[in-house]
Amino acid sequence: MIGLVLAAGAGRRLRPYTDTLPKALVPVISPDAADSRTVLDLTLANFAEVGLAEAAIVVGYRKEAVYERKADLERRYGVKLTLVDNDKAEEWNNAYSLWCARDIIREGVILANGDTVHPPSVEKTLLAARGTALPGRGRVILAVDTVKRLADEEMKVVADPEKGVSLITKLMDPANATGEYIGVTLIEPEAADDLADALRTTWERDPQLYYEDGYQELIQRGFRIDTAPIGDVSWVEIDNHDDLTRGREIACRY
Template sequence: MCDERSHAVVLAAGMGTRLRPVTESTPKTLVEVGDRHILGHIFESLDRTGYERVTTVTGFEADQVRGFCDAAGFDLEVDFVHSDAYDSTNNLYSLWLARDRLEDGFTLVNSDTLFPAASLRRLAETDGSALLVDAEKPLGDEEMKVRTADGEAVAIGKDLSEATGEYIGVSKFGPAGADALADELDAMVDAGRTNEWYEAAFDRIFDAVDVGVVPVDGDWIEIDDHDDLRTGRRLFGEVTAE
């Protein structure tokens, strides 16, 4: 049986259009940062933290992602879910496609985020469900903001006021949280809301599920555009941060 401490879901279906021409024919998660691809940094952090299984949701250039995973050499069992609608949906739909694999709990990782392995370890060691959050970074319009109360997430979204910090794209859900999230994903997809961020489903379960926050400790970067890529190569250009 896999749980949130041993099973990760990595969302790697997107096209990375803001990184073109680098991503013209290469998935964003396979862009090189230092001596390895972004996905290589992520898999190394998962491997070091003791994860055993990774479900990778593919879309754009899926064969390249599969080929990388097959040859990566980490001690991880990797399986795949494919999105045929990667060019017309958002990551809520990608996560929904993996819903049957979530029931025992899982850790969720966006495939364009580089983060300290030590922060992932603290997240994995936290009981129940939790988000990895940066409470120090200045918040602009594009950041996925989190509001907390008494150490728990109570709201998430890009348009929040009075936010506590930024969700960095790494989280975990215990069995109860995973079940509640899967139900919300079902409801939102049934309602045709397939072009939304999965954080919209997070926001809908906070009243029913206790979701804590774990501070990220160290450098991290979500690589959306060329400025982010330059920053990521400066911060993670040699080895994955501990």
């Protein structure tokens, strides 16, 4: 099991930071200091805390900034890094970005979006769920917030303990959702080929689709996806400057 971060996005709503940096490298902790820490830093620290010795990062927009920091990130967190290039990062959405890491996924991964500030308890929850999975279950486990009050923009999930996830989409009534997918997933090696094929179908249908649409494609094919509730945990997806302010408040707590 290794870590995997999707860090190819531009994050244009975070300009001027993202004029020169990918979203994953926008400073979160000590933003004005030379040793400021980013979402990527926080995620790699989480991986290290749960014992992952290797991680892959899918890069695209302003990828040179990640390449420049690779050696320092490896020293700081003790995690060996592999960078995977997404050649369509500025044109296509992240279904293609995750598909670019299809060979990495065969090793088994904890996937984290490069814009999600969250504590290591999320990764611990996923690994604990892995250990209790029944046969035929637990090949893909989504970290889900079942506490937060939902609105229209969240990536919502409908799930049943016996049947797994039936729907993952933003386009549904929040009142009917089980919770919000927070952008962190455990993917076992035996799910890799099925997921890669579903992702390929998804981005070939529409390059602007999300990898969560690939999850839905898997579900429609009869593949079971499970969830792990993260509890009452502070986290945020950083899309804009208000989210960044919230992310900085949260990150200082752990």
